[in-house]
Amino acid sequence: MAKRPAPAGPAVAPRAPTAGGAQDGASRARHHPSRLVLLVAVTVTVLVVAVLVLPRATEDSGPPDRSVDTYTVRLGDTISSVALLHGTTKEAIQDANGLSDASSIDPGSQIEIPHPVGDDAELPTFLAADPDLVALRPAFATAATTYDVPVALLESLAWQTSAWDADKVGEEGRVGIAQLRPSTVEYINDELVAGPALDPDVAADDIELMAAYVDELLRQTDGSWAATAAAYRLGLSAANAQSWDGETIGFVSDVLAGVPDFDAA
Structure with missing residues (x-):
């Protein structure tokens, strides 16, 4: 569609000079700056303001520490x-926050x-007893490193989502370990993944899709592991709700309770 041109401004007829117009014009020139002077002054002012409000980069600035879990308090x-x-x-929470x-x-x-x-943290028994599932752990570690997400969080979230079952078929076209909707897979491949598109039917690709999405959710939730788990299951709008229902709380609790098991193993 062709871009619509901006509407032309109204024509303004020149004002007829008054008696002594030349003298009045000279007086105005003496007492009022020209348009060029005003334009330069405004431009310089804007540039100065822009310089003042730009954040100053420091050597200490860098990506957030994903190993630190920050939680936004909700109603109730x-x-x-x-x-x-x-x-x-x-x-533990009181000690960490001076409460x-x-x-x-x-x-x-x-x-x-x-x-x-x-002290008794260990991998889920069913997982530890299955060599094929244990063999997936390097893929989780690689994907977690690539996208700077906590590997134990990624593993625990995947365990609660699919029990690492690459053959699982869920509702709305969800497949594999990550159980992502096709539209979400398309979004991740288009917006979050550099390089060739990842295939959710391939276990290693599916794990990388999950890691890329968890990375994005951690950004969107200010680094909250709980809100990230809720958003992965229900979407960001639900994760940002003032309160969560019992099913969501149960899922999030299971994910976070499993983190020490994967972290220690």
């Missing part, structure tokens, strides 16, 4: 409920979530 959250959601303890039993957390505020460490 308490320190105890947040700890339960993330598979950690109330005391006490008398502290309250307000919706919209952000708190750091320490990663739980379990």
Whole structure:
């Protein structure tokens, strides 16, 4: 479609000079800057303002630390409920954020979530007993490194999503380990992946598709592992809701509770 030209401005008839117009014009020239002077002044001012508001790059600036889990408090959250959601303890969250039993957390505020460490952490029994599934772990590690996502989070999310079953067929055309909709696969290949398109029917490609998507979700959720897990299952709009339903909370809790098992193995 051809671009519509901008509408022409209204024609303005020149104003007839008054008596003594030449003298008045000279007086105006003495007391008022020309259009060229005004244009230069405005341009310089804009440039100066632009320079002042540009953020200054520092040697310390860099990508966010994905190993740190930052959670945005939601309506109805308490320190105890947040700890339960993330598979950690109330005391651990209090210590990490300088909180006490008398502290309250307000919706919209952000708190750091320490990663739980379990003495009895180990891979799920079904996974550990299957050499074909164990053989997928290097693919998870490679994809996690490529997209700078925590490998244990990626593995646990995939385990709760499909139990790493490359042959699983879900609703709405979802297939494989990542269980992504075809439209989501297309988006990831078009927008998030450099190089040839990845095939969800190939296990290693499917894992990379998942890692690329988790990377994007971590960006969109300010690094929240819980919100990323919720967004992976339900979409960003649901993940950004003020509160989650019991099914979503259960899924997120299972994903995060499994992180220490994959991290320790």
